[in-house]
Amino acid sequence: MGEHVRLEVDGGIATIRLDRPKMNALNAAVQEEIRQAAVEAADRKDVAAVIVYGGEKVFAAGADVKEMQAMSYTDMVDRSAALQSSFGAVAAIGKPTLAAITGYALGGGCELALCCDFRVAGAGAVLGQPEILLGIIPGAGGTQRLARLVGPARAKDLIFSGRFVAAPEALAIGLVDEVVPDDDVLAAARRRLARYVGGPAYALRAAKEAIDRGLETDLATGLEIERMLFAGLFATRDRAVGMTSFVEHGPGKAVFEGA
DSSP, rough: OOOOEEEEEEEEEEEEEEEEETTTOOOOHHHHHHHHHHHHHHHHTTTEEEEEESSSSSOOOOOOOOHHHHHHHHHHHHHHHHHHHHHHHHTTSSOOEEEEESSSSETHHHHHHTTTTTEEEETEEEEEGGGGGTTOOOSSSSHHHHHHHHHHHHHHHHHHHOOOOEEHHHHHTTSSEEEOGGHHHHHHHHHHTTTTTTTOOOHHHHHHHHHHHTTTTTTHHHHHHHHHHHHGGGSSHHHHHHHHHHHOOOTOOOOOOOO
């Protein structure tokens, strides 16, 4: 457990909880703690799904600008790879992940949310990539993940302008998947992920890998990735359990082992 990031597990769902007063600014130390929490969540067998949550008031208002202001070009050359890989550790979690967004998710905060499979936002949430207002661009995946999620034209609009996006617009453009009352964000996140607890863990991981890796390549290569992952699942016990249950009892009644 880090100073500003902790991993909490309850009922098969892990929560990576950011807690750096007062706006969860993502300095280098917090970035490394996020990496550590993501790796632990990925490795733990008692974790079926993962929520990233900044608390009741704010998700994360962005990188620590005061820390970056003092950095030189060579400082950032050395730091930028670690920045991307710390967020990449969240994207690499082989389980369903969800960003539970309250308040601001700006800059690095928005980029962290983009690393998750799903995003649930409070009605008062505000998202955006305002790095252009600092004379820079997103550096933790925003130019790439945002464009893949909402399309290049919308991503360029948000990144070129640096404008903030309120929850209703974020839902309309596909930046978030659900908008709920602000005080229901964490509960809604848990409801959305509860369906994966007790599911076929290796099949879920394979499905996520097939989609994510397939989006990075051409169709033929993506189909080959799918084929290999599909065939590999025939080595799991859950495949045998699922098919036997379907034949004997019909769909949706299998009790999976996660193996």
